[in-house]
Amino acid sequence: MSDKDLYGGLIRLHILHHAAEDPIFGLGIIEELRRHGYDLSAGTLYPMLHGLEKKGYLTSHHERTGRRERRVYEITSVGREALTAAKIKVKELFGELFEDACENSAH
Template identity: 50%
Template sequence: MREFQRGAVRLHILHHAAEEEIHGAWMTEELASHGYRISPGTLYPTLHRLEADGLLVSEQRVVDGRTRRVYRATEAGKKAL
């Protein structure tokens, strides 16, 4: 992914995670609706990097019998916007 697009995707993720909890499958669909074609192999490392940088936090939840990791923005993530 090109650097400009990578930055735009990160901002998009932070924007939504600051408003509500997000998860990877939903974020993939949301990004696609804005013209970003991002594979899980690109999205999940981006989410993990944002978490490692202290901009997101995550937790696992069971939804409909399946484990899902949900993310939300930290205060630092909100300030980064």
């Protein structure tokens, strides 16, 4: 298993999180993820976006601004529900990863 497999879920949650705030597009998300230390190529990101769309978490449409054309992704109500459920799990994991670690290091 590569690091990519390990981070795949985190990246997908990150994508959903930002899509829940504003419509997103590929390059914008690549830049956002880079800010967080994930170096994703378009060849990795687009299949992920496509997968999230296939799952019904995102919908997309083409948007044309002058000569530029890009695919814009928006979260669906199913995507919002999935994100809410995942956040509860992340919170629990966060607790184990950090709070417990603090308790242990106090010994």
